[in-house]
Amino acid sequence: MLNEKVFIWIKIALGVGLVLVIVVIAIVALDDGDGGNLAGSDADTDSQGSAEILEDATDLTGQATVEISTTDNLFEPGTVIVSPGTEVLWTNNGLNYHNVKPDDPVAFEAIPTDDLAPGTSASRTFANAGSFGYYCSIHGAPGAGQLGAIIVL
Numbered sequence: 001m002l003n004e005k006v007f008i009w010i011k012i013a014l015g016v017g018l019v020l021v022i023v024v025i026a027i028v029a030l031d032d033g034d035g036g037n038l039a040g041s042d043a044d045t046d047s048q049g050s051a052e053i054l055e056d057a058t059d060l061t062g063q064a065t066v067e068i069s070t071t072d073n074l075f076e077p078g079t080v081i082v083s084p085g086t087e088v089l090w091t092n093n094g095l096n097y098h099n100v101k102p103d104d105p106v107a108f109e110a111i112p113t114d115d116l117a118p119g120t121s122a123s124r125t126f127a128n129a130g131s132f133g134y135y136c137s138i139h140g141a142p143g144a145g146q147l148g149a150i151i152v153l
C-alpha cells in the first residue's frame, strides 16, 4: 500500500514538473519573439519615417557644423540632412527655456534645459548614419509639438 501511494505521488510530482518546464520554455520563447519583433518594427518605423521626412528636409550635407535656431517654440530648420561627423549646434534664440531630447532615449545624449537657456548654445556630434528625431519636452513630445530631426546620410 505504502509503495503504491509513494509511486502515485512520484508520478504526480513528475507530471507537475513537466508542466512547469513546458510553461517556462513557452515564456522564454514568447519573450524572445517579442524582443525580436519590437526591434524589427522600430527599425522599420525609423526608415519609413526618414523617407517621408526627406522631402521637407534642409540639405546641409558637407558642413562641419550645422546651426539650428531654437525659438519659441520651433526648431528651425526642423529637419536637416547632414554628413557623418557633423556637429549640430542648437542656439536658443527665444525667450523661453527649451531642451533637445531624442525620440529614442539612447539615440544621442539629450541637451538638458539648463544647457539651452535663452541666449545660449549647445551641440552634439552625429558620427554615424541614421535618422534621429528629437523634441523639446517642455513644448512637445516624441512626434508632436516642438520637434525636429537630424538625418545623417
Ligand SMILES: [Cu+2]
Pocket (backbone or CB within 6 Å): 073, 097, 098, 099, 136, 137, 138, 139, 140, 146
Ligand atoms: Cu521648447
